[in-house]
Amino acid sequence: MIHTETAYDVVVVGSGGGGLRAAIGAAQAGARTLVVCRGKANRSGATLLAGANISADIACDGATLSRLGISHSNKDDTPDTWFRDVVREGFYLNNQDLVRLFVDTAGDRLEELLQWGLTVRGMEGEREVSVFGSDILDALYGRAKTLGVEFLPDTLFTDLLQKDGQVTGVVCVDLASGALKAIPAGAVVLCTGGAHNLFSENSGSTDLCGEGQAAAFRAGAELVDMEMISFCPTVTRFPTMYKGNILPYIFITTGYGSLLNKYGKTFTHRYLSPKVEQLALDSEWNKMLLSYAIQSEILSGRGAKDGGVYFSLPSHPAEIMEELYRDLPPLTTGIYADIMKIFAAGRSLTVQPAAHYFEGGIRVAPDMSTALPGLFAAGECAGGLFGANRVSAATTEMLVEGAAAGRSAAAFAQGAAAPVVDSAALDQLEEELLRPFGRTGGPAPHELKRRLHEITGSSLTVIRREEELKKALAGLKELEAQLPLVSFTDRNRTYNRQWREYLELRNMLPCAWAITRSALLRRESRGVHVRSDCPQTDNSRCLYNIVLSHRGGVETLVPAVLTHTKPRDGVWRYTEYIEQVVEELDGEEVRP
């Protein structure tokens, strides 16, 4: 039996910055609030890893930064200018109502964080304040505790509960004991972050599996623009000990080091015009452009033997190393000091583009509500704000959306009847969640996960094409058919990793399906979505958001929300269009 626990007004799932800020918003509005967290309440998710604890950024318009006394270098900047930039950077797929919320409330979110004890470490860019990810978590967690928010750590969310078309709570597993729990709630806010672990190569922590997106989809919410995934271009692949570490990316953004193919040659010029190459090496556009160049070099067969390309950091002249240590003091301690020993020994790191940030996700309205009454979503698991490419800060996204979602969820819960748990549905769910315990001779869950990684690795990374995407759909269908056959070697429910991987796969497979399906439907190259068989950006025919809804098995191409600005009509080659967009952005920056 799934035990039904005490009811809450609002249950938040996930305790990254989005989840913590949503909980604060709900508690401030008087809701009795619980946060269900997969890991440790204040040390999990991408928020912890933001900026690799060297320098994460929170973004805000320059005028507000000046008002807050943080920086006066950009004080003629306004939310309106920032709005235009975010929409251009997103190649006009952004939901402009969400962008409005983003630029209009970022300052409030930053200001309150400062009041709650966040330390500012300097400036990273004109609009970017430099902070530590762990500091953001500490400030938010402290505030949430003060407001009486409760936490349930080491607990894996698997499903949403609903009755009569309205969300009534969540189902989760206490990982240590293996107990299944149903927690009734007046409203639920999903803040489960990205789906990094769909990919073998990713920059996230192991708790990011797209479970919120999939559970929301299964329950009847919509997913938007799932094909849009930012890859961090230079994530460590080899040696294995540092796999997933983004230090080489921090080096590149600071200006140090170079990328070499197996012949020891630089190669980005092969794929990018001089102007665009400059952007790739020297600007915030580097994620998208370098990923494209590196993946192209790997596909051409000139990559390193371990699959990526080499990131080299010359150790002489010694003065350069001294400059480097001056610029990045954290290199002298901890894991970074260990990595620096590799360079000191004259070796390089093998790096490659890795899944890093998910622009797409659960489709939300500007109050963060979804198509399913009582369900709200915020942060990286929600989609739409950044359209086809994120350049501005995702940390600001999680704060802005988290605050709005918490407030809306509390208001919804106040008006809702006491949540009722549908016991028949619960029994049925229990059967599905525990099924492998009663089976023998089926595939092991980690074997299915390995096959999933093969599929995502060959079809869903930086450069895609129809033939591969169709193969991926077939492969995923096969895995879906295998999932109910899974069986375990390990029969005990206490901290059973095989069981956990089965539960993850239940959500990872639909998430991978949604990404593949959307990537097939978008027959153009735009922003972070590049199709070698459709190399043009097509503003005449493709200015739509791809919306998937599970309930009706419906796929809709919904015209993008262009409430404030519109792009030029026309069709361009992918990199040509990027040049054009960047020129427009630069043009705006020339002020008297």
Add this chain to the structure above:
Amino acid sequence: MKDYHVTVRRSGPDGGESYLQEYTVSFPEEEIVSVLNVLETIYREQDPTLAFFDHAACRQAACGKCMVKVDGAVKLACKEPAHETMLLEPYSSRVVRDLLCQS
């Protein structure tokens, strides 16, 4: 290839006496692997019942949750290079299962 000989102090999920179990895993000579990489490999290739912290692991020495005793000293499994021969034990007495302890 290089072999790593690992002895793990295990405790069943139902309590009872702990016991030692030995595993050997190999990696290419030029690899650098962590204790966590070794545990992952054992789970995937040899023993899917082995329990260690991995459900919300940063893998980058940031969350502080992967603690384990390596040859008697408490280390972060993701930050500690694997020793060629090593004894892995739970870092505290509040064992949930194998190397996983209650925090």
